[in-house]
Amino acid sequence: MYRNTSTPADDNGCGWFHLSPARSVRPAHKGRSEARWVVLGAGFTGLAAARQLALRYPDDHIILVEGQQVGFGASGRNSGFAIDLPHDIGAADYIGHLPTARMNLKLNLHAQAIIKQLVAEHGIDCQLRPDGKYQAAVEPKGLAVLEAYRSGLDKLGQPYEVFEGRDVQDHLGTAFYRKALYTPGTLLLQPSALAMGLAESLPKNVTLFENTVVTHLEQGQRTVLKHAGGEIVAEQLLLTNNAFASHFGFLTGRLLPVFTYASMTRPLTEQEQARLGGKETWGIIPADPFGSTLRRTPDQRLLVRNSFSFNADGRAHQRYLDRAQRQHRASFERRFPMLSGMPFEYTWGGSMCLSRNHLSHFGSLAPNIHAALCCNGLGITRGTATGTLLADWLAGDRNELIDFLLDSDGPNRNPPEPFLSIGVNVNLRWGQLRAGKES
Numbered sequence: 001m002y003r004n005t006s007t008p009a010d011d012n013g014c015g016w017f018h019l020s021p022a023r024s025v026r027p028a029h030k031g032r033s034e035a036r037w038v039v040l041g042a043g044f045t046g047l048a049a050a051r052q053l054a055l056r057y058p059d060d061h062i063i064l065v066e067g068q069q070v071g072f073g074a075s076g077r078n079s080g081f082a083i084d085l086p087h088d089i090g091a092a093d094y095i096g097h098l099p100t101a102r103m104n105l106k107l108n109l110h111a112q113a114i115i116k117q118l119v120a121e122h123g124i125d126c127q128l129r130p131d132g133k134y135q136a137a138v139e140p141k142g143l144a145v146l147e148a149y150r151s152g153l154d155k156l157g158q159p160y161e162v163f164e165g166r167d168v169q170d171h172l173g174t175a176f177y178r179k180a181l182y183t184p185g186t187l188l189l190q191p192s193a194l195a196m197g198l199a200e201s202l203p204k205n206v207t208l209f210e211n212t213v214v215t216h217l218e219q220g221q222r223t224v225l226k227h228a229g230g231e232i233v234a235e236q237l238l239l240t241n242n243a244f245a246s247h248f249g250f251l252t253g254r255l256l257p258v259f260t261y262a263s264m265t266r267p268l269t270e271q272e273q274a275r276l277g278g279k280e281t282w283g284i285i286p287a288d289p290f291g292s293t294l295r296r297t298p299d300q301r302l303l304v305r306n307s308f309s310f311n312a313d314g315r316a317h318q319r320y321l322d323r324a325q326r327q328h329r330a331s332f333e334r335r336f337p338m339l340s341g342m343p344f345e346y347t348w349g350g351s352m353c354l355s356r357n358h359l360s361h362f363g364s365l366a367p368n369i370h371a372a373l374c375c376n377g378l379g380i381t382r383g384t385a386t387g388t389l390l391a392d393w394l395a396g397d398r399n400e401l402i403d404f405l406l407d408s409d410g411p412n413r414n415p416p417e418p419f420l421s422i423g424v425n426v427n428l429r430w431g432q433l434r435a436g437k438e439s
Contacts, residue, residue, distance in 0.1 A: 037053050042064050045383035049387035061205055061207065071191075093152030134285070214226065234368075257312065278296075309428065359376075
């Protein structure tokens with residue numbers, strides 16, 4: 001039996017969550033339940049896996065368990081980029097090994113197709129827009145990254161446009177950036193609203209339990225998940241809870257829960273929109289991985305996302321949130337002097353599950369226990385694709401995407417504590433300092 005010593009505990013400041021359409025939260029699990037299929041974690045990966053299992057096994061009962069509310073956790077806390085292109089931050093050109101990049105492109109496009117179909121089919125109100133993304137830079141280091149990324153896109157045969165000087169300002173409003181590389185295939189969306197909409201449209205043979213914190217996992221011929229109000233017995237268990245999987249004894253010492261932070265303004269007035277200029281909506285990711293991600297949303301809010309911390313327990317900590325908000329203010333003022341002093345309405349943190357070698361886990365972990373874990377910062381697309389394909393694989397399918405995922409070496413080992421926490425946090429702080437104006 002494994003005892004989970006660290007349970008989800010996110011802060012209550014996520015703007016995406018509070019601005020999402022209202023829904024009725026499903027009750028927590030009580031008593032004892034049994035099912036052939038149990039999925040632990042109702043983020044994008046778990047929602048996709050539960051849905052696909054239900055479609056592949058329409059006569060089976062699938063239980064989906066979430067420790068918080070759907071849309072409140074990590075899946076609802078990212079910046080809302082459903083990126084199509086490979087996004088290997090460990091490679092100089094963001095593309096890396098070309099055959100691997102081509103397969104990752106296929107994975108991401110598969111996920112985008114699933115998302116677009118479900119949003120249209122179920123009328124999910126998540127501000128989905130095919131706006132593409134800008135990768136922008138101001139420092140020499142960032143400008144060099146854009147040139148390298150451009151060469152990688154050429155090798156991959158993917159379209160892009162490059163804007164410089166005044167042209168960048170015409171697109172984004174801000175005169176802060178010297179150059180931007182635009183790629184048209186990214187979908188921009190409201191991530192918490194998407195997660196909630198996916199939960200509301202699950203097939204009838206899926207039972208979702210929210211606010212059910214699993215504290216013990218007992219392995220055997222069947223797996224028993226225990227919580228304060230009872231237990232759930234699974235013939236087959238799917239772990240889709242990212243770094244929290246390590247607290248149940250799986251991939252221990254291989255997963256890194258790294259938090260990043262965001263602040264969001266109130267809606268801009270018409271006068272403020274006019275002062276800002278540029279396109280009505282856009283999304284910017286930094287050339288430097290330690291720089292700032294930004295969004296201009298359809299309801300005319302500005303979002304700034306930067307700052308990092310390694311929270312080994314996977315839980316939010318106020319001291320990091322306070323530090324990040326100060327950085328957000330400085331970053332906002334540099335980019336939007338025409339809107340100086342505009343208050344932030346929301347500030348929050350959210351975790352990414354990373355690995356040192358930027359690889360994920362897909363497949364079995366133990367008899368009757370399977371997992372799709374560690375999206376390395378691409379949770380919307382990677383989670384949607386791997387959750388769906390995990391269910392397909394368990395139903396007996398094999399195809400090039402499944403084989404590609406199964407062939408991965410998976411996350412490599414981390415150094416032991418306390419060296420891990422010290423080293424990761426020092427590297428994160430140093431990376432942010434080196435980012436300079438990009439932060």
